[in-house]
Amino acid sequence: MLAHSVLSPATCPRVGRGVSRRGQLVVTNVATPNKPPASRLARRSKVEVIKENSDFLRHPLMQDLVDDQPMISEDSIQLMKFHGSYQQDDREKRTRGAGKVYQFMMRTRQPAGLVSNELYLTMDDLADQYGNGTLRLTTREAFQLHGVLKQDLKTVFSSVVKAMGSTLGACGDVNRNVIAPPLVDRTRKEYAVAAQLAEDIADLLAPQSGAYYDVWLDGEKFMSMERENPKVTKDRAFNKFGTNIEGPEPIYGPLFLPRKFKTGVTVPGDNHIDLLTNDLGVVVISDDKGEWKGCNIYVGGGLGRTHRNEDTFAAIASPLGYVDKEDVFHVVKAIIATQRDYGRRDDRRQARLKYLVHQWGVDRFRSVVEQYMGKKMEPFVPLPAWEYKDYLGWGEHGDGKLYWGLYVQNGRVKGEAKKALREVIEGYDLPVIITANQNLILTDINPADKDAITKKLSAAGLRDRDDWDAIELTSMACPALPLCGLAVTEAERTLPDVNAAIRATMTRVGLPEDEPLIVRMTGCPNGCARPYMAEVGFVGDGPNSYQLYLGGSPNATRLADVYEERVKHGDITSTLEPLFAYWSQSRRTGESFGDFCGRIGFDGLRSFAESYEPSGAPAKAAAAAAAPANGNGKAAAPAKAKAAPAATGGSTPLESQLTALLQEAAAKGGKTPEQVLADLLKKAAQE
Structure with a gap:
């Protein structure tokens, strides 16, 4: 389809966007900025055309999955990402003359890293039966399963869904897995709010067309819409200020987002998730009684860049403002709509939200978001200093049960450690949490089981935090x-x-x-x-x-x-x-x-x-x-510097005294002891 078949606010600033079932745009009324964004090329990237012609991520993927080839087509490779998978090939086997060995990596969606006992055991089984025998914990608190063959994809995907998991939106040009600090301290209300917000935002921004179930479950839905927060359903449908598009995808439309979109939720002071690296950062703000009252919002973080291309860069997010808790989903939708309608679609290397924020500046970006939201944002609430927390080691939930944060080297669960984890998680009926540092937390442990669990996992190499190097x-x-x-x-x-x-x-x-x-x-x-x-x-x-x-x-x-x-x-x-x-x-x-x-x-x-x-x-x-x-x-x-190492044989009392004096003078003057000594010698020579 030609590029001119798609209108955008860049070329038609006072109209909105709607779509029919076939992906053709329908003009609807919507509030948009008086001043359109800077002009850009009318052309679109190849991926944009693939998305538009896919019938909301269905075709040609559905056809490619049932043919007798070991791989899928280039168009389907792009669509497959939205469903939570990448086509890969083992380059080491390829270089040994075996040709390309095609396989797939599947990634799950785990808001706040929360994993049920049933889902963990399902993933463990799938790794052995259909994967490469390992599980990979990701930096966004999810699983990756490597080595799945094309003919096994439907079995693997449907197994995850039937275990009440999902891979929808784990990859692709949509909101990715929403991360939050591990919910282990159950006496802190704000952490429970953050975890719930992560799940709610993930539901709010999940693709809605039903293509996921058509592709993997032949249209049968195992996850009912009744499971999501009713306010999510209500606020998703709200369209008084033009955030929504007519059609099966009310938030994304047929083109979805220009690029991936990452969201993190946390509480003041806890930077376990590297909050500022996200496109959207949400910070739970509580009142004096500890009750949730609203959220601070950050925008524009993102780390991807291209070598030797200075137009691409890593960026940390900037404060946008504060909203009351009733408006959190509305501001999230407004930010998504701004990126959807004004983010670049001609150059994927410039398509992340950070480039739009960089081009416009925070004030202009806020103005557009406020028009989509229908109200002004409030000033950013002051926050305490951030601290990185790793959540490793033993701790108490506060309800009589324990948790154990386990270091997993580079997030790869394999070998004897994988086997021992399976036995413990299954035997003691434990849920788990995947952390943003690729580690695993066993939760809901009875204190009476601590010693047995410690012994079992330590023997398999999963030791307590004090037994690991701090760098690791x-x-x-x-x-x-x-x-x-x-x-x-x-x-x-x-x-x-x-x-x-x-x-x-x-x-x-x-x-x-x-x-x-x-x-x-x-x-x-x-x-x-x-x-x-x-x-x-x-x-x-x-x-x-x-x-x-x-x-x-x-x-x-x-x-x-x-x-x-x-x-x-x-x-x-x-x-x-x-x-x-x-x-x-x-x-x-x-x-x-x-x-x-x-x-x-x-x-x-x-x-x-x-x-x-x-x-x-x-x-x-x-x-x-x-x-x-x-x-x-x-x-x-x-x-202030430490003294240079003493000569072999130790130092005399006089040398020690001189060293102490040099260190004191260096600290006062902002110099090294060697510089102080050199200055003294130079001064003595001049005299």
Whole structure:
């Protein structure tokens, strides 16, 4: 279909959008901004045409699924994403001369990461019977099942639905899985509100046409609409201010969204979910009595970018405003409608909400949202500082039962650990929660069962948090090779070795063995494991090669910046060692590596690294690092530094006294002890 067959507010700013069953647009009355967005190319991307011609995600997928080919067509590949699956092939088997070995990855939708006992056991069975024998926990609190063959897809999908799960909207140009901090403290009302909001927003924005059930269940619906919050149903249908489109998809229309849309819900102070990386961030606000009264709203976060394309970038979300709880679903719809009608559809690399917010600015974006909502937003409610929480280890629900947060390396449940988890979850009838850090929480544990469960899982390698390295506990990697079609290098399979090498390097330069450090790695620039928020982030840019990002904050509120391009896998530790050495000797008390990098700046770090001498105390490098300003224009004044390592054999009392005096003078003057000593010697020579 030609591009000119579709009207948009960009070219017709005072009309709305409606569609017939066949996807043709029908003009309806709707309130839209007086000033249309900046003009854009009339052409549309290929994916837009595929969506429009699909009869709301049905065709040609339904035909492709029943033919005798091991793969589906290019058009169906795009549609398949909306249903929760990607077609993949094992590149390692392909390179061994076996040709392409097609298979599918299926992803579930688990609002707030909540998983029933029945669904977990179903996923475990499916992994063994139809997958590659493993389960993958994702950074968006869901399952991924790898290795499913085309002929088994209907069985796998229908099994998930019959276990009261879903894959609808887990991928594709719609709202993805809605994440929230784990609901483990049942004495905190706001956490229950956040979990319920995650489920309600997921229901509100789920595709409505019924294509999902036509494709996978031959039209039979196992999940009744009666299960959703009645207010969700009511507010979805509300259309006084033109958010809705006539037709089977009242919120999305036949074209759905221009690109993926990610939503996170949390409570003040809890940044377990990396809230600011989402297109839409919702923060539960309570009154003085602890009752939910409304929500703060953030917009415009997103991490995906393209190498060597400066028009693409990672971004953190900006505050938009506050709404009362009665208006939460309305503001969500208004934001979706704004992105639907004004987001770019000609260039998928510029189609995320963050680019619209960047182009317009927050004030203009808010104005359009308010027109779709029919009222003004209120000022943003002040929030406390954010803190990252990992939810690992044993804890109490507050109702007499316990939970146990288990670290799962890179989210891959496999081998003996998978078997032991199955036995415990089935034997003790436990629900679970998937966390936003790819870990698993066993919930509703009777205190009398704690020792037996601990013994069983520890024997299978699932140990308590104190038995893991601090770097491991916060690190994440995407699956990458060999199955992800976008990956250019390793991530999941190599990060454990990289973490071990980083710890050894940190120890070698004098850092404590339990020093935390947030390390994340992806095999491509799309950022699924959120490397752009890490203190040390590795972004694949070629075979065994990574962009090195530094400077993210431990509470995930500051983006990292690229420090060096094309760092080979074998050069990772030699690149990081001088930076860790500088941090070790010049950090402020309790200062994290990310904050240290942000304070010193990259010019200061590079200057130190250029003169670094690994074999001894880096006094020469410390002096060289005293640059007047860093690349961001900040003063690169090192703060209080630790003394250089003493010579073998210890130090005399006089040496110890001089060292203490130098440290004190350095702290007062914002210099290193070596700089203070050099200044004193220079002054003495002049006199």
